[in-house]
Amino acid sequence: MSEDAIFRNIPQFTVLRFARYLNFLVNLPDVVEEISSSEMAGIIGIKPTQLRQDFFTLGGFGRQGKKYNVRFLIQRLGEVLALQQPQDMVLAGVGHLGQAIANYQGFERFNLVLKGIFDVNPKMVGLSIRDIPVRDLDEMGSYIQQHKIRIGVICTPHHAAQNVCDQMVEAGVRAIWNFSPENVTVPEDVVVQNENLSVGIMNLSYRLNRELP
Amino acid sequence: MSEDAIFRNIPQFTVLRFARYLNFLVNLPDVVEEISSSEMAGIIGIKPTQLRQDFFTLGGFGRQGKKYNVRFLIQRLGEVLALQQPQDMVLAGVGHLGQAIANYQGFERFNLVLKGIFDVNPKMVGLSIRDIPVRDLDEMGSYIQQHKIRIGVICTPHHAAQNVCDQMVEAGVRAIWNFSPENVTVPEDVVVQNENLSVGIMNLSYRLNRELP
DNA sequence: TAGATTGTTAATCGATTAACAATC
DNA sequence: TAGATTGTTAATCGATTAACAATC
Numbered sequence: 095m096s097e098d099a100i101f102r103n104i105p106q107f108t109v110l111r112f113a114r115y116l117n118f119l120v121n122l123p124d125v126v127e128e129i130s131s132s133e134m135a136g137i138i139g140i141k142p143t144q145l146r147q148d149f150f151t152l153g154g155f156g157r158q159g160k161k162y163n164v165r166f167l168i169q170r171l172g173e174v175l176a177l178q179q180p181q182d183m184v185l186a187g188v189g190h191l192g193q194a195i196a197n198y199q200g201f202e203r204f205n206l207v208l209k210g211i212f213d214v215n216p217k218m219v220g221l222s223i224r225d226i227p228v229r230d231l232d233e234m235g236s237y238i239q240q241h242k243i244r245i246g247v248i249c250t251p252h253h254a255a256q257n258v259c260d261q262m263v264e265a266g267v268r269a270i271w272n273f274s275p276e277n278v279t280v281p282e283d284v285v286v287q288n289e290n291l292s293v294g295i296m297n298l299s300y301r302l303n304r305e306l307p
Numbered sequence: 308m309s310e311d312a313i314f315r316n317i318p319q320f321t322v323l324r325f326a327r328y329l330n331f332l333v334n335l336p337d338v339v340e341e342i343s344s345s346e347m348a349g350i351i352g353i354k355p356t357q358l359r360q361d362f363f364t365l366g367g368f369g370r371q372g373k374k375y376n377v378r379f380l381i382q383r384l385g386e387v388l389a390l391q392q393p394q395d396m397v398l399a400g401v402g403h404l405g406q407a408i409a410n411y412q413g414f415e416r417f418n419l420v421l422k423g424i425f426d427v428n429p430k431m432v433g434l435s436i437r438d439i440p441v442r443d444l445d446e447m448g449s450y451i452q453q454h455k456i457r458i459g460v461i462c463t464p465h466h467a468a469q470n471v472c473d474q475m476v477e478a479g480v481r482a483i484w485n486f487s488p489e490n491v492t493v494p495e496d497v498v499v500q501n502e503n504l505s506v507g508i509m510n511l512s513y514r515l516n517r518e519l520p
Numbered sequence: 521t522a523g524a525t526t527g528t529t530a531a532t533c534g535a536t537t538a539a540c541a542a543t544c
Numbered sequence: 545t546a547g548a549t550t551g552t553t554a555a556t557c558g559a560t561t562a563a564c565a566a567t568c
Contacts, residue, residue, distance in 0.1 A: 104517075105559065113509035117488055121465065130525065137490050143561055146526060158526040159568030175509050176516035194407035200488060200505050206512070244515065252334060269515040271508060275330055275413060277350050285514040289507050292413050294500055295484060296326035296388050299419070301498040302457065302482040303389030304317075318535065343549065356537055359550060371550040372544030 104174075108148045114138060115145070116171040119164055120203060128161040177204045184210040184238060184267070185247040186258045188218045188228055191273055192249030196223040206245070210237045214254075231258070238265035247271045248278070317387075321361045327351060328358070329384040332377055333416060341374040390417045397423040397451060397480070398460040399471045401431045401441055404486055405462030409436040419458070423450045427467075444471070451478035460484045461491070 104112075118138055122129075131142040138145075149155040155170055156162045172178055185196055185208060196211055211226050212234040213219060221228045229237065237243070246262035248255050248270060255274035262270065263284055270286045272278050280286050317325075331351060335342075344355040351358075362368040368383055369375045385391055398409055398421060409424055424439050425447040426432060434441050442450065450456070459475035461468055461483060468487035475483065476497055483499045485491050493499050 104513075107559070109513050110506065110510055112513075113506040114503070116509065117503060117505050118490060121488055132525090137492070139490070139492075141561070142526095143563095144559090147528090147560075150527065154527055156526055157568070158566050159524065161525070174517075175513045177509065177512055181512065190407040190410040194403040195504075197403040198504060201508060204505060204509060204512075206508055245511070268519065269511050271511055275334055277331060277352070279350070283519060285511065285519060287507055287511040287514070289504075290327070290330060291408075291411060291502075292330050292417060293323065293326040294502050295414060295419055296329065296390065296417060297323055298458070298482050298484055298498065298500040299390055299394065299417075300322050300325075300388045301500075304387075306481065306496060306498060320535070345549090354537070355550095356539095357535090360536075360552090363551065367551055369550055370544070371542050372548065374549070 104151050108151055109175075111138075111140070111145075111148055112171050112174055115148075116168065116175065116177075116204075119168050119171070122164060126164055128163050129167075130161045134162075172204070175204075177206070180205045180207055181245060182207050182209045182241060182243050183245040183247055183271075184208075184212065184234065184243050184262070185249060186212045186231060186234060186262070187248060187250030187254070187274075188213040188215070188221075188223070189249060189251070193223060195247060195249060195273070196226070208247075209241060209243060210234070212237075231261075234258075235261055235265040238262065238267060243267060245269045245271065247273070249273045252276045317364050321364055322388075324351075324353070324358075324361055325384050325387055328361075329381065329388065329390075329417075332381050332384070335377060339377055341376055342380075343374045347375075385417070388417075390419070393418045393420055394458060395420050395422045395454060395456050396458040396460055396484075397421075397425065397447065397456050397475070398462060399425045399444060399447060399475070400461060400463030400467070400487075401426040401428070401434075401436070402462060402464070406436060408460060408462055408486070409439070421460075422454060422456060423447070425450075444474075447471075448474055448478040451475065451480060456480060458482045458484065460486070462486045465489045 131145045135142040135145045155167055183206060185192060188211060196208060208226060211223060211228045212231045213228055214231045218228050219230050244267060246267040248258055250258050252275050255276035256278050259270055259278040263280055268284050270280060272286055273289050275290055278286060344358045348355040348358045368380055396419060398405060409421060421439060424436060424441045425444045426441055427444045431441050432443050457480060459480040461471055463471050465488050468489035469491050472483055472491040476493055481497050483493060485499055486502050488503055491499060
């Protein structure tokens with residue numbers, strides 16, 4: 095069985111939790127060298143058994159009787175989530191949300207690097223965000239091709255989202271991270287992750303009003 | 308059976324999809340008066356059967372042989388998600404992400420109204436975002452009590468998140484929407500929704516590199 | 521050895537899908 | 545009536561949990 099084979103068919107909710115585990119682990123103080131399934135699960139808010147079952151999909155991350163080694167865990171989860179090699183991203187739409195994403199420091203720690211920023215607004219074009227120049231949207235396609243970018247972030251308003259998405263895909267992007275409220279559609283060989291902010295707050299409203307005693 | 312009773316015990320993934328349905332529906336052009344389960348499911352990217360099963364948890368939203376009425380759907384989903392009455396929010400942390408959330412226009416459409424904005428940085432205090440003054444964090448507790456705010460949004464850096472969360476809960480907040488990478492902990496009678504941005508992009512990285520052909 | 525801990529299987533629980541009846 | 549559509553049950557599928565063996 096190839097290395098790659100064991101990465102296939104991990105349950106989708108397990109992948110999501112892998113990301114949460116990794117995020118938790120990298121934020122741990124350096125002095126913490128090992129951690130048990132129950133400590134970790136407790137803080138994240140799940141059952142220890144679920145965490146161990148998750149790790150079991152990959153053949154187990156530890157040894158019976160011993161806690162998990164934090165550095166090993168971080169390294170292995172990064173491998174599973176394909177974060178070992180740097181991956182470049184472009185971002186379109188420099189509104190408030192686009193600026194916030196472009197300024198977010200957290201991605202580089204996972205080898206995700208924002209390379210190009212694009213907007214249609216001439217007032218924005220020419221400015222820089224963290225030393226990355228904002229370019230005209232017309233240049234996006236050729237930039238993506240030239241730099242072989244595979245990840246595109248959409249922060250445009252609703253009405254522009256599908257068009258920008260199409261341009262990204264046309265130019266070679268294979269993963270779309272969509273922050274607009276629009277449900278963009280893509281070909282089968284492209285993945286989309288919708289990060290619609292309203293969904294989160296509506297879910298919270300339900301839980302606050304309907305689940306709480 | 309009381310009106311409220313039928314809102315209890317809706318499967319958690321169904322609630323999340325209710326939010327997605329509602330978001331989709333409010334973005335529809337006004338001329339669209341009715342829509343079928345297969346049209347809607349196709350655009351959202353799920354099976355029509357799942358959508359109908361979701362609606363069935365509430366006793367069904369339509370009638371056999373007829374498409375769904377868009378206005379009725381919007382009204383009913385708003386009811387289920389407890390968005391009928393306006394709900395006030397406070398936000399702490401006016402970094403890039405905090406500013407983006409404070410400027411986001413999309414929430415008001417769901418009756419979610421940002422009332423108070425707070426930060427520790429004296430350079431920020433006194434400024435206004437969309438006519439809402441930024442106040443000193445020290446004033447947050449009494450503001451929450453005075454205005455009986457039940458929803459708190461955390462956009463602070465990692466190290467301040469738990470402290471800010473505690474202050475919010477202490478003052479009476481019952482729902483925390485947390486955008487910091489920290490896993491904040493709350494008492495049992497408070498709900499938290501973590502909106503960690505890194506989790507989304509890590510999941511996308513997995514799907515791009517491990518699931519795509 | 522005793523206690524703590526993870527690995528692993530099997531049981532349970534919940535979510536999704538298929539099928540078709542009911543209705544327009 | 546025929547075709548389109550949703551309502552609803554039952555079957556399937558997948559995710560979570562419990563239990564305990566294995567190991568340190």
